[in-house]
Amino acid sequence: MSLRAGRVKGVSGNLVTVEFDEAVSQNEVAYVRLGDLRLIAEVIRVRGRYADMQVFESTAGIRVGDAVEFIGELLSVELGPGLLSRVFDGLQNPLNVIAERHGFFLPRGEQTEALPRDQVWEFAPRAAAGDRVLAGDTLGVVAEGIFEHRVMAPFGLAGVAEVAEVAAAGEYTITDRIAVLRDASGEELDVAMLQRWPVKRPIRCYAERLRPTDQLVTKMRILDTFFPVAKGGTYCVPGPFGAGKTVLQQLVSRHADVDVVVIAACGERAGEVVETLREFPVLTDPRTGRSLMERTVIICNTSSMPVAAREASVYTAVTIAEYYRQMGLHVLLLADSTSRWAQALREMSGRLEEIPGEEAFPAYLESVIAAFYERAGAVRLNDGTVGTVTIGGTVSPAGGDFEEPVTQSTLKVVGAFHGLSRQRSDARRYPAIDPLESWSKYGSIVPDGELALARHVLSKGHEVQEMMKVVEEEGTAMADFVVYLKAEYLDAVYLQQDAFDPVDGASSSERQRHVFSLIARILGADMAFQDKDAARSYFQTLTQATRDWNRAAMEEDSFAAAQARIEAMLSEVSSDA
Amino acid sequence: MRKVYQEISQIAGNVITVQATGVGNQELASVEAPGFSSLAQVIRIEGDNVTMQVFSGTRGVPTDAEVRFIGHEAQTPFSDDLLGRVFTGGGVPRDRGPALDEDLIPIVGPPVNPARRVIPRTMIRTGIPMIDVFNSLVESQKLPIFSVAGEPYNELLARIALNAEVDLIVLGGMGLKYDDYLFFRETLEEAGALSRAILYVHTAADPVVECLLVPDTCLAVAEKFALGGKRVLVLLTDMTNFADALKEVAVTMEQIPSTRGYPGDLYSQLAARYEKAVDFEGAGSVTVLAVTTMPGDDVTHPIPDNTGYITEGQFYLRNGRIEPFGSLSRLKQQVNARTRDDHRTIMNTMIQLYAGFRESQEKQSMGFRMSAWDDKLLKYGELFETRMMDLAVNIPLEEALDLGWWILAECFAPQETGIPTALVERFWPAEAGARGVETLAEAAPAE
Ligand SMILES: Nc1ncnc2c1ncn2[C@@H]1O[C@H](COP(=O)(O)OP(=O)(O)OP(=O)(O)O)[C@@H](O)[C@H]1O
Numbered sequence A: 001m002s003l004r005a006g007r008v009k010g011v012s013g014n015l016v017t018v019e020f021d022e023a024v025s026q027n028e029v030a031y032v033r034l035g036d037l038r039l040i041a042e043v044i045r046v047r048g049r050y051a052d053m054q055v056f057e058s059t060a061g062i063r064v065g066d067a068v069e070f071i072g073e074l075l076s077v078e079l080g081p082g083l084l085s086r087v088f089d090g091l092q093n094p095l096n097v098i099a100e101r102h103g104f105f106l107p108r109g110e111q112t113e114a115l116p117r118d119q120v121w122e123f124a125p126r127a128a129a130g131d132r133v134l135a136g137d138t139l140g141v142v143a144e145g146i147f148e149h150r151v152m153a154p155f156g157l158a159g160v161a162e163v164a165e166v167a168a169a170g171e172y173t174i175t176d177r178i179a180v181l182r183d184a185s186g187e188e189l190d191v192a193m194l195q196r197w198p199v200k201r202p203i204r205c206y207a208e209r210l211r212p213t214d215q216l217v218t219k220m221r222i223l224d225t226f227f228p229v230a231k232g233g234t235y236c237v238p239g240p241f242g243a244g245k246t247v248l249q250q251l252v253s254r255h256a257d258v259d260v261v262v263i264a265a266c267g268e269r270a271g272e273v274v275e276t277l278r279e280f281p282v283l284t285d286p287r288t289g290r291s292l293m294e295r296t297v298i299i300c301n302t303s304s305m306p307v308a309a310r311e312a313s314v315y316t317a318v319t320i321a322e323y324y325r326q327m328g329l330h331v332l333l334l335a336d337s338t339s340r341w342a343q344a345l346r347e348m349s350g351r352l353e354e355i356p357g358e359e360a361f362p363a364y365l366e367s368v369i370a371a372f373y374e375r376a377g378a379v380r381l382n383d384g385t386v387g388t389v390t391i392g393g394t395v396s397p398a399g400g401d402f403e404e405p406v407t408q409s410t411l412k413v414v415g416a417f418h419g420l421s422r423q424r425s426d427a428r429r430y431p432a433i434d435p436l437e438s439w440s441k442y443g444s445i446v447p448d449g450e451l452a453l454a455r456h457v458l459s460k461g462h463e464v465q466e467m468m469k470v471v472e473e474e475g476t477a478m479a480d481f482v483v484y485l486k487a488e489y490l491d492a493v494y495l496q497q498d499a500f501d502p503v504d505g506a507s508s509s510e511r512q513r514h515v516f517s518l519i520a521r522i523l524g525a526d527m528a529f530q531d532k533d534a535a536r537s538y539f540q541t542l543t544q545a546t547r548d549w550n551r552a553a554m555e556e557d558s559f560a561a562a563q564a565r566i567e568a569m570l571s572e573v574s575s576d577a
Numbered sequence B: 001m002r003k004v005y006q007e008i009s010q011i012a013g014n015v016i017t018v019q020a021t022g023v024g025n026q027e028l029a030s031v032e033a034p035g036f037s038s039l040a041q042v043i044r045i046e047g048d049n050v051t052m053q054v055f056s057g058t059r060g061v062p063t064d065a066e067v068r069f070i071g072h073e074a075q076t077p078f079s080d081d082l083l084g085r086v087f088t089g090g091g092v093p094r095d096r097g098p099a100l101d102e103d104l105i106p107i108v109g110p111p112v113n114p115a116r117r118v119i120p121r122t123m124i125r126t127g128i129p130m131i132d133v134f135n136s137l138v139e140s141q142k143l144p145i146f147s148v149a150g151e152p153y154n155e156l157l158a159r160i161a162l163n164a165e166v167d168l169i170v171l172g173g174m175g176l177k178y179d180d181y182l183f184f185r186e187t188l189e190e191a192g193a194l195s196r197a198i199l200y201v202h203t204a205a206d207p208v209v210e211c212l213l214v215p216d217t218c219l220a221v222a223e224k225f226a227l228g229g230k231r232v233l234v235l236l237t238d239m240t241n242f243a244d245a246l247k248e249v250a251v252t253m254e255q256i257p258s259t260r261g262y263p264g265d266l267y268s269q270l271a272a273r274y275e276k277a278v279d280f281e282g283a284g285s286v287t288v289l290a291v292t293t294m295p296g297d298d299v300t301h302p303i304p305d306n307t308g309y310i311t312e313g314q315f316y317l318r319n320g321r322i323e324p325f326g327s328l329s330r331l332k333q334q335v336n337a338r339t340r341d342d343h344r345t346i347m348n349t350m351i352q353l354y355a356g357f358r359e360s361q362e363k364q365s366m367g368f369r370m371s372a373w374d375d376k377l378l379k380y381g382e383l384f385e386t387r388m389m390d391l392a393v394n395i396p397l398e399e400a401l402d403l404g405w406w407i408l409a410e411c412f413a414p415q416e417t418g419i420p421t422a423l424v425e426r427f428w429p430a431e432a433g434a435r436g437v438e439t440l441a442e443a444a445p446a447e
């Protein structure tokens, strides 16, 4: 890794053109010297003796002639124990450490080690001298909070290596040598807990990729029952501003039944990250009884932080997600919002004067998005254990119009689509996922028959509602009117969920199955009413009773009582219930 | 003595290019010629070609104008002497007071470390039920008023500013009509608030590009006061003029536009300003209320659209009322759990029923026969609009919540509202109808 020099020749926004003398590589990292500051940048195009570089920090003050150092490494992150519960910027600078040093603001040119070098970890060897290992195989473990954190053979290791030596059980820092490997050519390699990995290269140290089949339960009824996500799958949440994308992600980040959650706050509001940052440490994860923060990593490059680092932030996040997958864990990556990252690509593409595609996004937008979501997946590791990375990204379409390039490119590659509608959020029907537009390719937690019935009621009810806008309610057949009321009922008591109610806010899969089977009976029942007013009033009362039910914890008496009341109401109006 | 360059090689729009060396990106320069004087800022460097945007515009600039690079980025004076004063966006006095040129601070500073922000928890009471009940305003929030030209948005801004309990008001006017500037000054003066206000005003008559400095100057000064422990309210009107000035420069620079001629970085540019709203741990806060006039009343226009994606909600001002649909305060949930137990329920229920009212109203306008339920909704909507939505209503939150219950009780049976039984038992007015909503509203007359 040789240091080579260059000189600034031009500046335009966060693009700097640099003249160089010795060979440079595409995507190599370099530092622009600005007085005492070193501003990190990445080569994104080379033309003759000139490299165009995107600078990940403000370029204010950079002059022609300023020195540039090429460092011969691609943009990389540190991987090792201690990532969990931390908050990093897009380039993996730990924000708490920076806050201790610099106070309220983020200074330029700050490069801080992501992981503390002085912390010691209780290491237990799992491999022995003479073992043969592949990249990513376990050499030993340390306890990181609630997890057994695997210390693995370097991901960049080529072929089979022989373990020459493993450290004895004991306390080590992440830079201490814990093993020596001997590769096929006899070369010896020191291994520490800490390794670096280039963010744009997927970690592929597994035996095979599996089809995502197991459900990732989010405790959100509309997701788990209607538009489920599988562990190792992908989904996207497009929606106009204020429709509820971020709230949805925040809820999922709390309740999802996964081991590790990586949150990439990409070009959105700082305040939203702060909520997570301040609340997670005091919220208990019901699965483990420990604080939610212990299973969370936050990568935060909010909208007033440097634009170019937005792109880096999603890759930093996915690399950390893949790292924990290598330990046989289930990881969920939530990226909010992928559109901001796409916009950063667009800005850079514009500065490079590339031929623009639709809405000035670069022509390669689609392949970049596809490659990102491809990094999700369920994998069987070399030792047989299964790990998954699930990716859920929000999309912020311009004007709320899903026909725009980022939404369309994303829809082509994801396994589930949770489209938020302005109409539903205006009517405060939260979560505002459109039940007629959204889809999922993954399996639900409720029986297919019940689900098909509910879907049918929803779409038929919608038809009737549309029809009633043309013909009067009077002109609508009683049977149709009841379907409409059933659809509204299903919406009010099942699709909608009060995120702020401690019970209703998180519905276990057991509860969802139980509740949904009664609701399916109601939806399927033949009901007779005197007139439409009677029908409406019946469903209003039933809605209220069911909402009360939703607020009763399953083990409480009030749960059974509410259920009994609903069942009694059902038999009042139907013969075959 | 700084080097003087006297050969402008290109003038296009409000952008000039000179050959110069040793110039830093975003550095300021002065451009002087007989009868012409302006500041300019470096926006691109290619070898020796330095391109700048000229804040006063380029009308009348000769190619041999004297260009001097100042050696730093844009700065503005900061001290307690600013209070009660009126300046241009560039910090030059607009009133008769003395020029301030000491204690300069840069107008573009680094972003706040998210790890040092705190969750906002203090509600700003406005006395306007459509805000206090339905979309509570919170200290350190950034929130625009979306409106079409002709709506009383500046009046609303001034009213909120005067009701709000803040230490300091910073007003940034961009393309402000002179009459509106006088309105703000007089209103603040009459309320005795001018001595805790600072005005940075760019009027419709001033060169367009000059308004680019206004938000940065206001926010830099506000931030500095907030670091000193002050709770500062920044009013920015109208951010659409700011965005249009950005567009003008981008077009001159031949940047490829993204949507409808606006530059692709509009989101980042607006976000860099709005994100200055902050609650500093252990110090003061900056709250930003802005006006975004919507060209053609179109919320999907790039300016309101990008703004909506950045701010923490928005108030839609339409027909002199804050619309319940579309209006949103994203921070309301940080405060409305601790006001009164029925706050959230009243907030949600009244809006859901109002949505029903709008549907019934639509059916009615098509000549459909109204069901008994439609009739209830129609009555409800009417009461809601006249008793609560009217901007003239000025009552404290608690009274507004009571009023909400009375309106509901006047129109509906409890189970028709979908309100949880427990809350109905606690809050549903016992003698509903007997006393009547009219009497209650009269007991709390609009001010
Ligand atoms: N499930 C929910 N329950 C109650 N309120 C909600 C829910 N989802 C969203 N909201 C309300 O809507 C507001 C906006 O939601 P959110 O911030 O998630 O929108 P968004 O889609 O992320 O918007 P943007 O694209 O601008 O970031 C929230 O602050 C909250 O008031």
Ligand SMILES: [Mg+2]
Binding pocket: A245, A246, A247, A268, A336
């Ligand atoms: Mg959001």
